[in-house]
Amino acid sequence: MQEFEPKIVAFVCNWCTYAGADLAGTSRIKYATNVRIVRFPCTGRIDYMLILKAFQNGADGVIVSGCHPNDCHYTSGNFHARRRWIVFNELLELLGFDKRRLFFSWVSAAEGAKWANLVNEVVTEVRKLGPYTEYEKLSKINVNSIGELCNV
Amino acid sequence: MARIGVFVCHCGENISSTVDCAKVAEIASNYPGVVYSIDYKYMCSDPGQNLIKEAIQKHKLTGVVVAACSPRMHEPTFRKATAEAGLNPFLCEMANLREHCSWVHFREDSTTEKAAELVRVLVEKVKHNEELFPIKVPITKTALVIGGGIGGIQAALDIANSGHKVIMVEKNPSIGGKMAQLSETFPTLDCSQCILTPRMVEVAQHPNITLYTYAEIESVDGFIGNFKVTIRQKAKSVDHKACTGCGLCIEKCPIKKIPDEFNAGLGNRAAIYVPFPQAVPNKPVIDRNNCTYFLKGKCGLCKKVCPADAIHYEQEDELIKVDVGAIVAATGFDIKHSDFFPEYGYGKYADVIDGLQFERLASASGPTLGVLKRPSDGKEPESIVFIACAGSRDPAKGIPYCSKICCMYTAKHAMLFKHKNHHGKATVFYMDIRAGGKMYDEFVRRAIEEDDVNYIRGRVSRIYEKNGKLIVCGVDTLLNSRPVEIEADMVVLATAAIANSDSEELAQKLHISYDPYHFFSEAHPKLRPVETNTAGIMLAGACQAPKDIPDTVSQASGTAAKVVALFSQDELTREPLIAYVNNNTCVGCFLCQSVCPYLAIEKEEIRRRDGTLVKTVAKINPGLCQGCGTCVALCRSKSIDIHGYTNRQIYAEVSALFNRREYAGV
Numbered sequence: 001m002q003e004f005e006p007k008i009v010a011f012v013c014n015w016c017t018y019a020g021a022d023l024a025g026t027s028r029i030k031y032a033t034n035v036r037i038v039r040f041p042c043t044g045r046i047d048y049m050l051i052l053k054a055f056q057n058g059a060d061g062v063i064v065s066g067c068h069p070n071d072c073h074y075t076s077g078n079f080h081a082r083r084r085w086i087v088f089n090e091l092l093e094l095l096g097f098d099k100r101r102l103f104f105s106w107v108s109a110a111e112g113a114k115w116a117n118l119v120n121e122v123v124t125e126v127r128k129l130g131p132y133t134e135y136e137k138l139s140k141i142n143v144n145s146i147g148e149l150c151n152v
Numbered sequence: 153m154a155r156i157g158v159f160v161c162h163c164g165e166n167i168s169s170t171v172d173c174a175k176v177a178e179i180a181s182n183y184p185g186v187v188y189s190i191d192y193k194y195m196c197s198d199p200g201q202n203l204i205k206e207a208i209q210k211h212k213l214t215g216v217v218v219a220a221c222s223p224r225m226h227e228p229t230f231r232k233a234t235a236e237a238g239l240n241p242f243l244c245e246m247a248n249l250r251e252h253c254s255w256v257h258f259r260e261d262s263t264t265e266k267a268a269e270l271v272r273v274l275v276e277k278v279k280h281n282e283e284l285f286p287i288k289v290p291i292t293k294t295a296l297v298i299g300g301g302i303g304g305i306q307a308a309l310d311i312a313n314s315g316h317k318v319i320m321v322e323k324n325p326s327i328g329g330k331m332a333q334l335s336e337t338f339p340t341l342d343c344s345q346c347i348l349t350p351r352m353v354e355v356a357q358h359p360n361i362t363l364y365t366y367a368e369i370e371s372v373d374g375f376i377g378n379f380k381v382t383i384r385q386k387a388k389s390v391d392h393k394a395c396t397g398c399g400l401c402i403e404k405c406p407i408k409k410i411p412d413e414f415n416a417g418l419g420n421r422a423a424i425y426v427p428f429p430q431a432v433p434n435k436p437v438i439d440r441n442n443c444t445y446f447l448k449g450k451c452g453l454c455k456k457v458c459p460a461d462a463i464h465y466e467q468e469d470e471l472i473k474v475d476v477g478a479i480v481a482a483t484g485f486d487i488k489h490s491d492f493f494p495e496y497g498y499g500k501y502a503d504v505i506d507g508l509q510f511e512r513l514a515s516a517s518g519p520t521l522g523v524l525k526r527p528s529d530g531k532e533p534e535s536i537v538f539i540a541c542a543g544s545r546d547p548a549k550g551i552p553y554c555s556k557i558c559c560m561y562t563a564k565h566a567m568l569f570k571h572k573n574h575h576g577k578a579t580v581f582y583m584d585i586r587a588g589g590k591m592y593d594e595f596v597r598r599a600i601e602e603d604d605v606n607y608i609r610g611r612v613s614r615i616y617e618k619n620g621k622l623i624v625c626g627v628d629t630l631l632n633s634r635p636v637e638i639e640a641d642m643v644v645l646a647t648a649a650i651a652n653s654d655s656e657e658l659a660q661k662l663h664i665s666y667d668p669y670h671f672f673s674e675a676h677p678k679l680r681p682v683e684t685n686t687a688g689i690m691l692a693g694a695c696q697a698p699k700d701i702p703d704t705v706s707q708a709s710g711t712a713a714k715v716v717a718l719f720s721q722d723e724l725t726r727e728p729l730i731a732y733v734n735n736n737t738c739v740g741c742f743l744c745q746s747v748c749p750y751l752a753i754e755k756e757e758i759r760r761r762d763g764t765l766v767k768t769v770a771k772i773n774p775g776l777c778q779g780c781g782t783c784v785a786l787c788r789s790k791s792i793d794i795h796g797y798t799n800r801q802i803y804a805e806v807s808a809l810f811n812r813r814e815y816a817g818v
Contacts, residue, residue: 025251045781
């Protein structure tokens with residue numbers, strides 16, 4: 001049987017992690033192909049409903065990554081992201097969500113190698129967990145219409 | 153109906169070596185809405201761009217996806233090409249196939265698959281892109297230069313000479329920076345003070361330059377063309393308008409044993425002091441941490457003797473607000489100091505000194521008036537050992553980078569010593585000699601061949617004292633790694649150049665990024681070496697990376713050219729990627745106001761024709777909004793959105809990521 005290849009989405013900010021991933025490229029650091037990067041201006045822009053949307057669409061794991069604390073291009077966006085993250089985590093717990101599939105990290109524009117390691121680690125972790133099928137069950141309860149609720 | 157064109161770039165072989173570009177173009181042609189797709193060797197080249205322009209017109213495209221390198225690299229290029237073909241530039245998006253795919257993966261099916269998916273994501277996004285138009289904002293044609301070393305001085309003079317106002321802020325009581333401390337400069341051995349001080353005076357007297365010494369940056373707000381900066385003018389305790397600079401106060405001050413920063417701790421200064429005789433401004437300040445009056449409330453001798461009544465103990469720090477259009481960071485560097493080299497006895501033996509201390513000993517204006525005397529007993533040394541790479545290029549010390557200036561100044565030091573003491577013995581321990589630069593290698597050869605400096609390739613393991621001599625134990629790697637021991641009267645360590653201790657704090661105030669060693673980061677290592685990633689903030693000199701004087705001066709002039717180019721326009725066009733409010737759904741909770749870092753959210757009253765108030769809603773000030781989107785994610789009624797990253801666009805992207813059905817059978 002073929003090994004399970006998890007689908008990973010990364011929500012990253014334009015200034016640090018996106019640039020860090022660019023640096024991994026310019027430095028030719030190899031990492032797993034499973035990740036798809038979605039660019040945001042800042043982690044503060046990331047509406048966590050998007051994370052649910054990603055899982056709804058078949059993601060097996062989600063990475064959220066931005067500038068290190070104090071290094072935000074917009075001064076404080078990453079702090080807001082972090083606070084929101086803490087609250088959102090609680091909510092996921094309540095919903096019975098498998099939080100091991102969610103990863104939060106800080107990767108700066110100078111940390112190409114850290115980005116590559118992060119992706120590889122996440123892929124290994126999620127591969128162990130297997131495909132995410134629980135979402136279907138959960139979504140029947142209450143989160144099926146998340147996308148519609150959010151103006152889409 | 154969307155008519156999207158997909159353009160897949162090979163980037164020579166950078167993308168095509170691991171991604172099957174033709175296949176990506178073929179797969180993309182089947183995506184809903186894609187009416188044209190093609191691959192080409194160099195999409196950013198002229199023929200490549202023409203390909204895009206022609207396709208836009210021929211196929212009446214409503215959106216363009218260029219699958220090539222990082223948008224941080226070529227987004228402006230392709231948006232410009234799109235605009236030239238008559239399509240709004242913001243209808244062009246880039247899929248990052250190079251940095252995020254081909255360069256980081258091996259050639260396998262999954263790499264091409266990923267590339268095709270990345271294209272699909274952007275195709276779905278671009279369907280929701282809207283026509284956007286640049287925002288025009290006025291420019292304040294005044295530059296702020298932070299740091300009054302040679303980099304700051306050069307940048308300030310270049311900008312001021314082209315007719316623009318400059319505000320210079322220097323944290324020390326005098327401008328001049330590290331260069332003022334040097335004795336001679338390589339590779340010409342001309343006196344540092346002689347070439348620098350006229351420039352310092354020029355800064356002070358220039359009608360376009362306002363100089364704040366003994367001042368620091370308190371806060372920076374705003375954006376390119378419109379920065380609002382608060383400068384903290386530290387209390388000098390001396391009224392510089394009244395002061396004549398006679399120096400009587402310095403003479404009478406009873407506290408005279410304070411280690412002199414300018415002389416790298418080798419001399420002493422008073423509590424009221426001018427850092428050095430050629431200081432600009434040449435007027436004293438009181439060091440409140442050491443002044444008896446401020447510590448104990450009595451003394452007041454300087455006030456009593458001052459003939460101009462210029463001493464004002466009651467002076468307080470003053471906050472000065474200025475509006476500037478561009479900021480040049482030229483804050484320079486520092487060198488590693490004591491406790492860093494226990495094996496070299498630095499800090500333990502008085503005669504183990506650093507490069508900057510040697511400069512002061514060799515300088516005619518230094519504590520020994522240019523006579524080389526060793527700090528311990530004042531004897532003139534007969535033998536000096538110079539150790540290059542003290543800390544630099546040493547990952548174990550946390551400094552893997554090359555400090556760049558040490559090879560050259562070590563050769564200079566050895567030469568200066570030999571010129572002062574012809575029979576003296578100069579030995580240099582080095583790892584490699586890095587003398588790239590005009591006349592640089594010739595200079596090092598001169599030290600070795602003409603001045604008879606003994607260069608030993610190898611590292612020093614330990615220094616200890618024996619019978620009043622310093623014994624330097626090293627190894628000569630060019631002689632079968634034979635251990636060598638050299639007796640020296642003095643040892644000079646070329647300690648690593650490091651970022652200033654407060655560089656991180658300043659970077660955070662300026663919202664610019666810095667590297668792992670706290671040097672400020674340039675926008676692009678090759679093509680944008682003087683700008684930072686924050687528009688309107690530029691760099692000059694060693695605050696970016698260790699640099700010698702010629703490099704610093706060229707970078708400063710480059711930075712000045714960038715500032716002048718910015719100031720040559722009356723209005724600035726900004727990318728319109730900013731937030732906007734849907735008045736219909738906004739409930740006026742103003743939570744967004746509390747998170748906006750730029751105070752860009754205002755209140756807007758919506759009234760009926762008869763003037764009665766319907767509701768108060770949030771309104772984004774397009775001049776202030778920087779487009780971070782924090783308000784968007786926060787808004788509870790989903791009434792705020794951000795151009796370029798709208799909910800519609802991002803949900804479309806996320807929805808396009810994977811095809812859930814693949815898992816149907818799992």
